[in-house]
Amino acid sequence: MAAIGVHFGYTCACVAIFKDGRADVVANDAGDRVTPAVVGYRDTEQIVGIAAKQGRVRNATNTVVKVKQVLGRSFDDPETQAHKVETKCQVNKPYYEIKVGDHTENIAPEDVAKLIFHKMKETAQSALDSDVTDAVITVPFEFAHAQKNALREAAEAAGFNVLRLIHEPAAALLAYNIGQDCPSGKSHVLVYKLGGTSLSVTVLQVNGGMFRVLNTHTDHSIGGESFTQALAQHLATEFKRSFRHDVSTNARAMLKLMNGADMAKHSLSSLGSANCFVDSLHDGIDFDCNVSRARFELLCSALFNKSIQPIRSLLQEAGLSTNDINKVVLCGGSARIPRLQQMIQEMFPEVELLSSAPPDEVIAVGAALEAGLLVGKDGLNGEESETVDVSAADILLKEVDECGATVFNVLLPSGTPLPARRHHVLSGGGDLSSLCLEIYQKCGTEEPEKLAKVRNTPSIILRDLQPKEENHDIDTTVTMKRDGSVHVSCVEQSSGRSEAISIAAAS
Known part of the structure; x- marks a missing residue:
């Protein structure tokens, strides 16, 4: 019997299916294995994914990004207020103001999330070639009860039968079969997740298939977008040097540079250099710039240091040292960055760094494996893992x-x-x-x-x-x-x- 695992992130979403005893990530209709969690509203349709992200340049006020930040939160919540300041789409009370034709509609965050979940369901069902709805959804460890409920309700509104919500660090461990092949004996695993808008570091104790969270830390001031912004600012400086035009205060031009910088950043994870081309950046001027990996690492050196700084303090609070960690699991798209992986490896020189599965897909794979367990598939060894909830503060x-x-x-x-x-x-x-x-x-x-x-x-x-x-x-x-x-x-x-x-x- 098949089942589905969904990782709904702040900037991207990923879906994996469990079938024939294994879990695999499914590519969407654009051929991408990870889908931007972006929804663009037009007069007659709603667009989800890469098309909505790229169309944000022309349709910013009707494009919703990072909806996960406000799911289940009140309007007065500091996170909601921060989201309101950042987004180009107007936020009024717990709704987005979307202009449709000659009138304005109020769209609830849950309705935006529903569209993203529906996209994930369509992607999974196209690969399964059947109407499978059983799913496991992942949630950040720091999510409050109301946020978890909002995420579940959005998934159910999209047509999913939510079998369980599991924490993202637990899903990452499941993806690497940690704890499933070790019936006894304690070990410590550090799950390092660097997504688009946040950093999350969690230390878990694994004992005979039981996962216990010892300590966790989440920082919403650092993420993949921080690196993209640093690169975009560099590109803006290069454009000013070449063409004597300052585009740093031009919102539309900077959105174009952000898109170009984002693609270049992804290329630099596997290549020594990347070309960034932006069509008609300013006054009809096309911009073409080559960026080396060394330059990118120099631009982001302070951000890299900030990204790994919480690890030692987290371990100290948990009463552990780097020598007590047996494995490190990397999650989140920005954990692909070679320099970041090198710095983490230097911190844990004797520890296995698990990154063989793409970091932006590993949580969805773990969710699919959990879904397979819950629907009764016996293609996995060992008993079902369990996460012990702990106080996050x-x-x-x-x-x-x-x-x-x-x-x-x-x-x-x-x-x-x-x-x-x-x-x-x-x-x-x-x-x-x-x-x-x-x-x-x-x-x-x-x-x-x-x-x-x-x-x-x-x-x-x-x-x-x-x-x-x-x-x-x-x-x-x-x-x-x-x-x-x-x-x-x-x-x-x-x-x-x-x-x-x-x-x-x-x-």
């Missing part, structure tokens, strides 16, 4: 010490297997008549952020405390579920008064 309790200084006590460190429960006794002076309990989260080196601010939920306030000579002792219990939601209850030990509240944490 530190969950902290805010207190004030004897000197009046604010302190944060970590109740649930990031990487804690979920579900989890922690107890803490919160003390306050006996003369207090009320006590406010505030829960925070902290990701990496960022400042702690109140969960009430993240999800607009109230703090817990214990009122009408009876004055007494000794301190008020509040027995606090914090429970975090697998979906990232946090439940807090507190009981005053002497009186038995209790309060409780559930908070949807940004996991």
Whole structure:
């Protein structure tokens, strides 16, 4: 029985099929194995993929890119606001404003994602030559429950029967059969994913087919587009030097340069030099420029350093060293870059660097293998792998010490297997008549952020405390579920008064 695996990324999507005991990536109708996650709206049709991406130069305000950034997020979410500033397509509330003929339509992000999923379904079914809809969809590890639901609903609206959502790092391990051929013994695997708009590094412990996430880090400030922009700026400088015209402030010209730089960047992963040609870049002037791999590496040297910098701090937080890592798996299109692979290999000189499968396809392959397991195909050895959910951020309790200084006590460190429960006794002076309990989260080196601010939920306030000579002792219990939601209850030990509240944490 056949099944489908889909990796829906921020900039690209990829689909693989499981059939006859193996998983293979399927090329779309343009012959590409990876499809840009771009949707262009025209008066009578919607275009998905490379045609929409290339047509963005002329149709920017009606072209949606990176819709995954806003799926399942509120309009006030910082990621949504950042997306609103970046995209050329107007974003109003949780909708895109699309001009169709002489009127404007509001298109929900889920409807945009549905079109991309439908493209993936058509691509897979054309290869299977049958109406197979069973699929496994991959999700980033840091996705909150609402984001996962939005992704699932978009896939189901496109006609998929979603068997399971699995985390991208787990899919990458499945693609290389890690954990399937090792019934016992612990090992550590680092999954390095550098996609179009984000960097994700995850350390997992593999033990007898069980995957446990020890620590993870995601940075949305670096990605493949950062390298493309650096190369496009270089091309703009070369054009100015040759033709005395500055196109760096011309949005349409820069979109053309971005398309040309993107193609050149991909070529430089396998060739020593690449030619970038842009037709009628400015005032009818055609632009032709040759870029060497050495020049590209020099332009992006600071970005490469930023791309591998989080690895050591991530390992340190997990209590591991580079010597404790047994394998490194590369994912994401930008992990193809030779210089980046060289720098990672130098960091792990004795470790096997797994990149034999194309990094931008490996997650989809893993999803297809998982789909094959779930539909009962026995063409694979070993038992089904399982991912243990963990807290993606530190969950902290805010207190004030004897000197009046604010302190944060970590109740649930990031990487804690979920579900989890922690107890803490919160003390306050006996003369207090009320006590406010505030829960925070902290990701990496960022400042702690109140969960009430993240999800607009109230703090817990214990009122009408009876004055007494000794301190008020509040027995606090914090429970975090697998979906990232946090439940807090507190009981005053002497009186038995209790309060409780559930908070949807940004996991």
